Amino acid sequence: MLEMLLSVLIVVGALFTFIGSLGLARLGDFYTRLHGPTKATTLGVGALLIASVLYFSTRGEGLSLHEILVTLFLFITAPVSAHLLAKAALHLRVRSIAPPPPEAEDPLADTRVRAGD
């Protein structure tokens, strides 16, 4: 039963991790790609970590909860990186499917050059 639960958690976690990266690879522009990883981190890794908690806690060596810390870390950091990336992208006027909000772009910036490399 437990093993069942574990297996499910593991596969689900891995699956979401995969999907996150898939989104990163597949989606059309930077801003949409940005969504993929943010999810992968939350649910994917989250599920895997819960699995690990269960796994190690049930091996008779007492509770093992420190994986939760990793999750905590990710929950705090991932959104920040996402935000910064988006901010940077807007600053660099990275190509976007959705019309970017004008005020978000530096007025001084020269609109002709495409951002990045």
Added chain:
Amino acid sequence: MLSIAVSIAFALVSGALLLSLFRLLRGPDKPDRILALDTLYINTIALLVLLGIHLSSSLYFEAALLIAMMGFVGTVALCKYLLRGDIIE
């Protein structure tokens, strides 16, 4: 059964690794690459957690924890560079 699940998971995570890698190498924009790097870090965490379960050893936890921290710092530094050029000002 667990082992099967783990191996499936390994396959999936490795796939994720490759996909992020593709984005990292493909670009096109610097933010894309940074995002890919960040994702790569997170995939690695997943990989490590799996490895921990696979070898049933908790020695890999710190590595995961550290990756979580370091990935963040790296991303922030790179973004700051894109935004301001001078990252410690």
Added chain:
Amino acid sequence: MKLRLLPHPILTPVLTLIWLLLVNSLSPGQILLGLILGWAIPVFTLRFWPERVRIHKPLTLMRFLAVVMYDILIANLAVAALILGGPKHVKPAFVRVPLALRTDLGISLLANTISLTPGTVSAWLSPDRSFLVVHGLKVNDPDSLIAEIKRRYETPIKEVFEPC
């Protein structure tokens, strides 16, 4: 910066708890060590904190966290579907979310929550902090999205961290 005996009433127990998580044990020795660290680290880091965090209405906080968890779970599936569906299904858009929050921490928490809950990433904060630009992955009706965000996330955060 004066040094109180107990610099941070919330931080200390939190850190002690985290310490116990880290070492995976509840031995009295570790608890003591955790308390020491939980006291010592704030002594050093307190100065780095913008303002002392006060939590009013812990219950609201709890409910809020639960809501967020639930949203993450649900919306993840939606986004997963979107990604698997491929580029053509997405309908991205930038929407402006006017802010009622004022403090750095409040705004940051809101931004994080928005980014955590799938389908939305807080992309840009206006210099005057009057509104937050959010990028949605599949936005059919911007106004409902804004309303959603304000109702589900901003209000509780404001209640918990910035009661005025």
Added chain:
Amino acid sequence: MLEEPSSMEALIAVIIGVLTACGVYLALRARTFPVVIGLTLLSYAVNLFLFVTGRLTVGQPAVISDQAVGYTDPLPQALVLTAIVISFGMTAFIIMLALKARAELGTDQVDGRLDGGDAPNERGREHG
């Protein structure tokens, strides 16, 4: 060398080979920054090499415990651990030299030529 394409040893050998090759190529570039990156790659290769001289063992960290079946060789690890940190110091020092050169000579070239292509000693005379 790859008569055992599926052995870990072969993989490591290839990895170290590739890292060295890339490092060397970059180190032979004409500007400071690529050289620094090349040196970083080289230090990866060297650290890896030193590390694997303890031979490859999977899942047997050198942490004494009762249920451990065996241990890997801890000595190379100890050496490499410090080597990694020191190599950071070295990188920092080199990059600093690069900046110094940039400030004094106004260029980040290390191939002994200015853009004008005049001899290095000429430049030396100008600035020293």
Added chain:
Amino acid sequence: MNLFFVVLIPFLGAGLAAWVSRFGRLQSAWMAGGVTLVALIALTPSLPAPFLGETLVQRIPWIPALGLDLVLRLDGLGLLFALMVLGMGLLVILYARYYLAERDCMGRFYGYLLLFMGSMLGIVLSENLILLLMFWELTSLSSFLLISYWQHREDARTGARMALAVTGLGGLAMLGGFVLLGEMVGSYDLSVVLANGELIRSDPLYTPMLVLILLGAFTKSAQFPFHFWLPHAMAAPTPVSAYLHSATLVKAGVFLLARLFPVLSGTSQWSILVIGAGLATLLIGAYFALFKHDIKGLLAYSTISHLGLITLLFGIGTPLAAVAGVFHIINHATFKASLFMAAGIIDHECGTRDMRRINGLWRYMPYTGTLAMVAAAAMAGVPLFNGFLSKEMFFGETVTFSANHTWDWLLPAAVVVAGIFAVAYSLRFIHDVFFNGDPIDLPKTPHEPPRWMKVPVEILVAICLLVGILPAFTVAPLLYVAATGVLQTAPPDYDLAIWHGVNAALIMSVIALIGGILIYAGRRPLFNLATKLEGLLDARAVFDGLLKGLLALAGAVTRILDTGSLQRMLLVFILSALTLGTVGFLGGGAPLTGDRDLLPADAVSLLVTIALIIVALWTVVLHRRRLTALIVMGALGLLVSLIFVKFSAPDLALTQLSVEVVTIVLLLLALYFLPQYSPAESSWPRRVRDIGVACLAGGGAAALTWSVLTRPYESIADYFLENSVPGGGGANVVNVILVDFRGFDTLGEISVLALAGLGIYAMLKDLRLPGPTCDARGRPWNWDMHPVIMAALTRLLLPLALLVSAFIFLRGHNLPGGGFIAGLITAIALIMQYLANGVEWTHVRMTSNLHPVIGAGLLIGLLTGLASLVFGYPFLTSAFTHVHWPVIGDFELASAIAFDLGVYLVVVGATLLILVHLGLMHHASHPGEQEPNHA
């Protein structure tokens, strides 16, 4: 053990003499004299032994494994030389105190002098050959210092350099000879060597050994053709010349001949080489001495000639000849020293040494004149003076030696010629200086020197006379023991009387005297001939040629290698490394693949490998877009740390991860001041070439790795694994090795890190670089310096990160972690604050002065090490104990933790120092753009 003091005292005294000179320039003279006296006193207890026919040997074990002990011996020969060195030393010290001018630094002079004295004593008292050689080289060095005492003078510098080069090279040759000698008898102890004469002379390697040792001896005592350095050494202050060229430096060579006389002499090689060199030197020296216009030059060449004489005597190889040699060593020392001093007085009084201008000094300084005359007479070998006795023995020996040879008249004739010239130049020294008309425009009008300046001369001259008139009652006993010391047996009977009746020797002396007077009378025409010859017979040209050639060669090599192009040098380096490796491997002929059974690879590893390869290649492909390359490289570091994890090295993985990030931050900081893109400047052929080289290098590395990994190996790991817990008190062996077993290395490494940090700080202090005001594409930077969201949450993270690093630190001893990693984490956590909130903001909240942190770290590391010393353990042995607290439970207290704390502090300090100050450079370069920095 008193002999050790005899040798040691001058060395210590050297420092003192130099030091006391700050209390007045004469103090150091007194100190030097006192030190010499003390050394003499230290010698007295051993004085009787040689007279009783015993050889004192005193030994302190040093490196027994190399057969190298500190061992000294005192026998007759050693005694004689020790007395000469110390006694003459005293006189010279007294003399120099008046000779040196106000502006000359006395401390330096006497310091060098004592240094030299000590080394000289070391030579003459050494029992061990290697030890002897060390002192030998020391004399070369200290004599260099003495000769170049007047550093402002070009000739002094060149002369000193020449002396050093020649004698130093000789010393090298001698080392070779000594090693051969030591191998022959299986010991470097003189007593053993001296006992095995037969064995040595019959050894196949005897000849090369002899040649090498003789090279050493001949260079030192200025034998032809190496004599040329000596006249140039006359640029030294006259007291130095009096000391070096009468009793000490140049006598070291003949001392060596005497020392090894019983072992080396008696073979035809010995006779040919030594007699040949000696005779040539005798003649050449005597000849040129006559035609030198410089007083000291004359004395220099006469010294050369007398050294030749002594060498010749030892070359003859009969016991009596050896006795004569020793005798002449004594006599020459006395009269030559007094003559040098006299010359010094003349120089001092007249301000010049040119005999063409110095004439008729008799009127001004009759007293000095008298002294000089006596000494000169001794030098010429006039009866009733000591020189006569040894010279007559010398003449006698040459006759008896060549009696039963064909050409038996040749050698005697030659030495008579030498004798003639000796008389002639002695005569010139007297006549040309004290009579022969009036002085010609001397810089100052001469008069008698101060009283005490003459005392040393008087003493020496007195000795000349006493020995000359009453040899049996004065020098005899000393000569006897010295001769015994040389021969290592009782010397044959000899008679020190002045009158032996009319025999060959007497006749030769008479011829010499008369001939000398005649030659001197008719010297004019000979002058120009001499000037022609000198160039031919002087090896100086060769020396200079060699020197020039060497410098030219060095220059050429440098020009070829150092073109100012790093690529060029790297290329040379890599290629040579490759060739060496290949040659070594192919030469070994071992198979590439070993016989160790291998690990099967799994899919994930294969995948990671491929990923890593691609990333590495991509870094190269993209390297011209620098930022992009940097991003890609970040992935590379991550993958490398994955390898560490996979192959059970969690500590390494943690370190690699942290260092990776720190490196990225560092490179970003630097990149801000550098161009964002590298232009494509290397031509295609060049790229192809580089790719070729790179592939070769990579292939080599891969092959090497493969062949290492496929071979089984012996490891000392077991020791660490077994003793980690009981010995080091930690379960994480890697960490225990770092902080305990190899703690000393770690101490060194953190010192290196600290040095790097401080060095960079120093370099940055005055570095100004304009940073770009807009990015590579001309876009202005974003207005938002510290995005709110980032700022707020990173502050939130700080306590968490610190907690983690505390965790990593504390568990490090038993689980992966430790000071290095914890330090990096803390540094990164703090760097985060700089990133998110800026320098000013952060510096308000934490110290910006990191040097104390680094210092504290090093100090703690050192102190813990010393602490274990205090408790009688070796340096940095960790002590640990388990203390039991009620309720709380067991705690382990290990001193290793303290050491790890030191590591932690250094890492934090150095990392922050580097990164933060690199960041601050921007402010320094852009004043006014933001509020002024707090650095």
